Every structure is written in C-alpha cells, then in structure tokens.
Amino acid sequence: MTILTTPAGIATGAADALRKRPGADVAGSAFKWLLIGATVFATGFLAVLLAVMIVDGWDVLSGNLWYFLTHGFSQRSAGEAGVWQGIIGSLQVALVTGVFAVPTGVATAIYLVEYAQGNRFARIVELNIRNLAGVPSIVYGLLGLAVFAQTLRGFSGGTTAIAGGMTLAAMVLPIVVITSVEALKAVPDSLREAAYGVGATKWEVLSRQVLPAALSTILTGTVLALARALGEAAPLILVGAATGFMSFGDANMFETFTGPYTALPVLIFNFARQPGADWGVNAAAASVIILVLVLAVNGLAIYLRNRFERQW
Amino acid sequence: MTPEKALMTQEPDATAPEVMATAETVASQHPRIDVSGAAATPMAANRADTQTVFRCDDVHVYYGDFLALRNVSLSIAVHEVTAFIGPSGCGKTTFLRCFNRMNELIEGARVEGSINYHGVELYQDEVDPVEVRRRVGMVFQKPNPFPKSIYDNIAYGPRLAGAKRSELDDIVERSLTRAALWDEVRDRLKTSAYGLSGGQQQRLCIARAIAVQPDVVLMDEPCSALDPIATGRIEELIAELKTDYTIIIVTHNMQQAARISDMTAFFSVQANEMGQRTGELVEYAPTSLIFTNPEDPRTEAYITGRVG
C-alpha cells in the first residue's frame, strides 16, 4: 500500500469508507432489538395478563356475567357468588376517599405553590409528602385500623366504608398533592400578575384565574388517584373489608356507609384464597372486571390530560 | 385642572426640606441628585401647574440581601407620560413595579425609602396593595389576557370592584373604545381573547387596565413583543390616553421614549466588587432635554451609542 495517493485515490477511498455496509453494526442492531424486546416485555405482559384472566374466567364471563355482577357473596358455592357488594363497596370507598383526599390535597398544593414558596414549613410539608408517597399501602392500613376505625369510631362507626375510604384518602393524598402542585406550577405567572394588576385580592386571583386554569390537570390527577384507590386491597384488609361481610349474603346492607363493607379487590383476594378451581374462575372473572374498570378510568384520565394539555 | 388643586399638591413638597417649595422649575418638580440649573428651561413654564402623583425619596429595592436599585428620588407628574430607559438589569422594571406594590409578589423583595402617592405613603401597613393596584393599573411586557372571552377579560376587574351587572356592558364598550379596539372586536366579544393578534391582545390588556378606572397606568415594555405596526398603534394610544391617565412606561426602545414621553428617567447599572449589579437613577429630565442635551456623560454615551 502506498502512502501517497492521487486526489482521485483519496476520493474513491473516502467513498468506500462512507458507504454504509450492511451488517457492519451487528452489535448496534442486537442492542436495539434487545431494547425493543425489553419494551415489548414491559408493556406486553398486560395483554398476556388480560388474555389469561379472560380465558380463566370465561365460564363466568360468557354465561353468568349479569348474575355475577348483580349478586352478593356466598360462601356456599362459587357458582352462587357474585361481586355486587364489592362494586357497591368500592364505589362507596372511592367516594369517601375523594371527599377527604381531594379538598385536602388540592388545598395543600395551593398552600405550597401560592403561599409558602420555600419557607421552612413548606419545606417540611414537601418532604413529608414525598415520604408519604413511599409508605407501603399496608402501613396505611394500620393507620386506618388504629385511628380511623378505633379512635374515631364515633365518626366512622368502626371498620366501615367511611374508615376504609379515609384510609385510602391518606394513601392517595400524596398523589393528589403532587399532581396538583405540578398543575399549579404550570400556570404562568403572567396570568397571576394580570389579575393582581387590576386589583384582585390573592383569593380572587386564585379562585377566578389560577384554579380554573389548572383545573383540568388537577382533575386528571384526582382521577388517577381514585383509580389507584379503586385497585387497592391491602389497607382495606386491615380496616375490616375482608371479614366485614363474611357472615352475610345480603346485598342491601351495603347500601349504608356505616355498616360492614367490602371492596372489589378485596373480594378478588377472597375468591383467590378459597380452595377449588371454581373459585379460581370467579377470581379471574372479577379480575377482568376490575382491570377493565381501572384501565378505563386511567385511560380516561390520560386521555383528558392529553386533550386539555394547554400550551401557554 | 384648577389652580387650587395645583396649590394643594405643593403641600407635601413644602414639607420636604430638600425640595424647593414652589414648582417653578422642572428641577424642583422632579428632584434628583446633582440636579443643576441646566434642567430649568423654557419647558418649565408650562409645567408649573402640574400635580404630583408619585413622589419618591431615596428608594432602595432589595431582593433578599441583593440590592437591586439604590437611592432613587423623583416625582411623577399627573397626566404626563414618563419613560424609564436604561440598559438591561438597571432596575427600571423593578422600580416600575414599586408604584403598584407588584414587587411584593416576588419572594424576598423589599422596598426602603419613601414612595408617596397623592400624599399617602404607599409602603405602610394601613395601605392595601389590592386597592393600590386598582388605582395604579399595569400593562405587561407580553400580552397576558385571561383565558376567557374578550368581554370577561374587561369585566373581570370591574366585577371585583363591585360593578353591577347592568353597568358592565357599558364599561366594556367604553374601555374597548378608549383602547381603540372596539371596532375590531364588537362582533366577537364573547369569543376567546386568545383569538386576537398580539397587538390586539396588548390593546385588550390596556382596555382591561383602564376598565377599573385607574389613576395611573404602568407599562412594562408593552411593545417589546409586537411588530412595528402594532407598536405604532400602541404608541398612538398612549398619546391619547395621557389626557386622562398618568402613564409610566419602561422601554428598551429609545426612539419610542423620545416619541411618546414628556419626561425621561435614565437608569444605569453598576457592579460592586462582589459582582452584584445595582441599578441607579442617573438623570431625570424632560425628554427633549435628555435626548438633545444630556447632562450626565453616561446618559450621553447610552443615547448616542444607541440612537446616533
């Protein structure tokens, strides 16, 4: 090989070097396909999960769905048992959760963003919220059992949907606060200044400009938080949802907030721990129902967020 | 304006030792450090009967420990356009926001010294910034209409101030007319303000500001986000508005200051040994003087560098 090359030689050499050689970057494509595989695994198992549950629960889903949805729990046989109480109970619990968590969470976010930016108390509250977000759900169950069901028995009536709802409210509180803080921070200061500039009080600025502007995002966060509560079972087990209804098969009693209650995920747990394949069918069928419910609520929230995402 | 009223405003001046008791000269109307007789020009004669809206003495503004603006003393006369000019970071916007206590919205901001508004010390506990802002309106750098209809943008302030529903239509029409926007939007009052062009939005913001019947309108570089044509219309508007309102405007654009203002204050910035940049008032004089015969070499350098 000669060191000296004619200009033409350089040109042809360069053209060769620059040409894309098929199969040269084997490592690169392998890596890429590995990543795609991981992504497919990470997201694809939901499809597998749903398929398995539908197949396993097919007996109930295909023939008995209406009965299943409208009848209460029965210990006598799997074929007689339904999820009616669980659905009603979950709605009740979610309602109580919303009533407690949303005002508290949104108000806390307003305090953090609009009133107390960076002061010592605000920093304590922020740290506190971040830590609460990481507390395992079952620990909230202890709070619910000791405080909401026992200490506050006079208000909640013991291990009731109210106590369960308050427990989940404490659990989702950080989610509501964090999403609301994000929503409020996304409202541009120019909007606040415009309102202050024409002589609005702080409350007027908040209630008529900032909150309406942040509302759709706050709403999305709230829906996501409630969806989380809808699927949660562990804390409710400690607050009586698993045993509250065992001796009764009567759906009517679940229409009260201060009586024994259960929730759909707790019911699935109860189906799952009964021995026998027919109970497994119930567990799978109920799993499909809760999956559809939770995914629909979440999908709605995500859709709403993308739909109303505001560009300032 | 009646002579009595003109006389009444002399009272606070009379109590301030560093200011001469009469308003015979521009210099005494607008006290400043190192003001010499040079500012006393023919202009002063027809300014003798003006009232003082704001009188600032020795104003310092801090953000936390950081001194952003130092030692500003000047007076703003009624129904005039006063322009604040100067390089970036010279504190002119900071100073502007002192007049309606807007600086308080910034964490850690603190104003020292005295700003007197029609005989009332602005920075005292008995004064509510909310009412100050009602009387001293503001127009911002970027048009910032509320995400509401054109109508509701204008009606927002009057509603807060307790205007009756029956009065609102009238207020909206009057404000939009005054802001030279009525003819363009009269058929779409209920549509979103975001549908307007940038220049229209800014005029909407001016209409919104004057809808609460303020006394003063502060404008913080109101044309910086607009094209030349829209800028021209805003400037025309400012010239019309000054018959009813006292206007203080911050601008980067010196031709603009020269075109529209009666008085001009030039601010400059100095860095201390720690590198902190503090703004200060260099010169305050009738606009015609500032641009033709600046007294301070820094003013001259700035003006010639940018205009010449």
Next chain:
Amino acid sequence: MSQDSSNLSAADLRTSAGRRAWSAGARWVFALAAVATVLVSALIIWTVASGAWTFISQVPFDSLTEIGWFPRRGLFDLSTLLVNSVQISVIAMLVAVPSGFGAAIYLSEYAHPRVRKVMKPALELLASVPSVVLGVFAISFITPSILTSFFHEINFFNKLAAGIAVGLLVIPLIASISEDALRAVPLALREASSGLGARKVTTSIRVVLPAAMSGLMAAVIVGFSRAIGETMVVTIASGGGDTSLFNLALTESGGTFTSAMAALGLGTDQVAGNNLAFQSLYFLGALLFVITLVLNMLGDLIVRRLRNKY
C-alpha cells in the same frame, strides 16, 4: 374616568373589609390542609411506634429468633420474614431491572417520538394494574403454566412466582424513573460522542448510561422499596403469611413482612384483644415503615443530586 384625587388618605387605599377577610381566611384554610398532611405522617408514626413499643416491651426476646413465624403460638422469628421479603424483592428486581432499563433506554434513546408518545402513557396504564390481579396471575398462570415446566417439585404457593409477579408490578415504576434520568442527560453529551464518530450503541452504553448512573441507581432503590412493601401479590402467591417455617428454597411458600401483616389483619376480629399476635402487626408495620423510608429517602437524595447536576 380617572379620579382627580389630589390628596388621599391611607383609608382610601384599603379594599373592602369583606374582600380582605375572604382572602385572609382562605390562606388559613389552605395552611390548615397542609398541616393535615403533616398530621397524617405524625399519626402513622405514632400508631406504628406505640404499637411496636407495646410489642417490644412485652415479647420475650428469644421468641424473635425461634424456628419460624407462628404469631399465635408466640413465635416471632423475624429472620424468616426478612429472608423471604428480601428473596422475593431480589427476584422482582431481577425481572424488573433489565426490562425496565431496556424499555427506558429504548424510549429515551431510540424510539420515534410518536412511539414514545404512545408508550409513555401505556407504562402509566401498566402502573395502575391492581396488585390483587397480579397475585391471581401468579397462582393461575406463572406457577402452573411456566414454573412447573422448569421445576418438578414446586409448591402451589411459592416465592419464585410471587417475586416474578412483583417484578412485573414494579417494571413501570423503574422504567419511568430511569427514563427521566436518561432524558436528563444533556443532548450535548450525546452529540459530543456522535461527533467523535461513535455509534449509537456506543454512545448509549459508554456515555449516556454512565451519566445517568445515579438516577438508574435511584430507580433500583425505589423499586426495591416498592417491592418490599408490596402486599397482595405476596399474600396470594407466596402464602405462609399466617405461619411459616424458616426456609431458603424459592420453590417453597414463605411469609413476608407484608403478608404476615395481611394475615394478622384478616384475623383482626379474633386477635384484637390485648394479645401479642395482634401487637406484632404494629411491630412489623414499624419495621416496614423504617426500611422503606430509608430506601426512599436515599433514592430521593440521589434523584435530587442528579437534578442539580444538570
């Protein structure tokens, strides 16, 4: 029109009392809500601490190191639960970390923006799958359809299936935190690498991953904390929450901190008396609270430091 108010008094510059009162009152309402969130933490700490103290002060210490976890018989071997908790969480990490990291790298470095726009919400959707459903999935699919073909003798309830299911549950969390960490790496670093003629795979592995390392660490730590605290999957799939013998085999059932708590909770009406089994519930809660708190604070610290770095 503008007021020709030459001289005003301070009283003129006051808003109506009603408007001021509303505004001042609102501030206190919001502050009160913030206090309430702190109160929630305080109550949690007080609840688990006082319950745990009752347990500690009464339990004979050698019962904490006996053969297994049999609360109703007064045997509270913590190492049984600890080992099971850690085993299951480690399995979960083995499932979740490769797949979570892989998905994160793909979405951050390779995916077309349009793909990303679909996949990010999909991951969020996955994060909302109720854990009971994954528990059912473990006993109805993972063990019978997958694990039985690899292991001849495997308990219907086993730690391996529980760990895999917990892993599936934690994937979205890990993917999401790591994706944030990867995207926090400045574009300039990637461009510098490509500018030197590095291939995309080299840039990703040699430049982007090391730069995002602390964020990826945080993802693992926070994911581990979530796995340790996961209750329903383990309770359904691993069994052994009510009673369990010390056991290292992954193919056997075994109770964890959380499933032991759930099991005690299921019997609350029977054990609610002044009885050590019930108090052990709070003791486990306290342990779990402290472990997850330490892990989360560590993860949080790392994430914050990363945020300051760029």
